[in-house]
Amino acid sequence: MDTVKLAARKSRYSLGSSIQLMSPLQHLKTTSCKSNPPTETPTTIAGVPRKSKFISHDLAINLIRRENNPERALETFNKVLHQRGFNHNNSTYAIILHKLAQCKKYQSLDTVLHQMTYETCKFQEGIFLNLMKHFSKSSLHERVLEMFYAIQPIVREKPSLKAVSTCLNLLVDASQIDLARTLLLTARKDFHLEPNTCIFNILVKHHCKKGDLASAFEVLKEMEKSKVSFPNLITYSTLMDGLCGSGRLEEAIDLFEEMLTKHQIVPDALTYSVLINGFSRGGKTDRARKIMEFMKKNGCNPNVINYSVLMNGFCKEGRLEEAKETFNEMKSAGLKPDTVIFTTLINFLCRAARTDEAIVLLKEMKENECKADEVTFNVILGGLCRECRFDEALNMLERLPCDGVYLNKASYRIVLNFLCKEGELEKANNLLRLMLERGFLPHFATSNELLVCLCEAGKANEAAVTSFLLIDMGFKPEPNTWSLLIDVVCRERKLLPAFKLLDELILKDF
16 A cells, blocks of 8 residues: 555544644535525524523433434534533544444544544544444445544554454455555554454454465464464364365364364354354264264253254255254254244255145244244245145145235245146136235246146137236236237137237237
């Protein structure tokens, strides 16, 4: 980065700045000159009583927080200062800066920051950590670094290691590596801050995320040499996760054992989750189960995530009985499965043509006050259709909305697709009418397929009526489907429907 630009950023909020002091209120007055002046100037602050009443810091903070308009919030911030004996403090500055950053009023925000350099009250660096997060969300990454530089001239203390780690984490997550490098160099050279474990962990996470495990282990070596930044549980868990993600499962286990024996670092549920997840996804669920058994023996109780990952691994290997055992073991341990866990097991049961067992689980969800969502019901509908239990699927579609259950267009499309595929044309037509009544349009390919099936079955009237219903909903049949429709209607000597179809063809400009 250009040294001149860097120096300019550092000195932007310094006490010796030559920028002319302008209060936020004056700034608003100058910027408002460009627009038409208001016809009437309000005489009171919004929400402030008309009687002269002293507004405390807490009341000022509440007024600013409740104000949706950032300019009026800034007006309130300035007007309370006119009270005799009132001076702004860290809290009032923090709330107005938060409000301005939230509303992306950066010019006014800079004016307030400049004014802070002349205040005598004590500021805390938490204000700047909050602003860093706001700027990062808006992808203003250089401003994130500027907030780090603004800490010393305004707080009048050098930034803490927490400020370094917060700024570094935001820059690394945004892949702003050059800015992150500049931050670390500045922290070491200008503030004599040596990286701690938290800062090194951010670098380890960055390298693992990129898949550069060699660099991640180089950072680990640097940490082991240091007396103030020795690797901790987070360091090793991050590295193990990186190894598992790269399929290097045995190396992850070796690192786990090194962490235990060499450094006596006790793993937690998150560390075990990394290994259980890695081995389960790697198709080695038996090893994952042994890790969970080891976890229990060492006094660390598995959580819902651990059981869920293990159960999912068994499901993917087609070992449904062991998946159900894991599910029941989780419940026996006093853990409550959520919608995702229930739906995962229901899905694999349905795909194994064990839909009745899946329906039992659906009832269990209701008994345990675990609400099934549209994904759960779509899985059940798919299972019923694969077993050609269309009446049950149609009954579910008809009944569920009446029971207050939300269904999406996929719910209807799943059943309609299966009906068309299996040649259940009458049921498909009835479902189509139900869909259209409820405002759901079938998929384009399915609609064409249904019309073609009706034509090939010689159902001229049904094909014509269905085409009219679909066209009214904005559907545009393919040219071949139009030809087939006209042909079958004419062959059946249904001239009136044929003329209507031709009229639609002309009117809709097909």
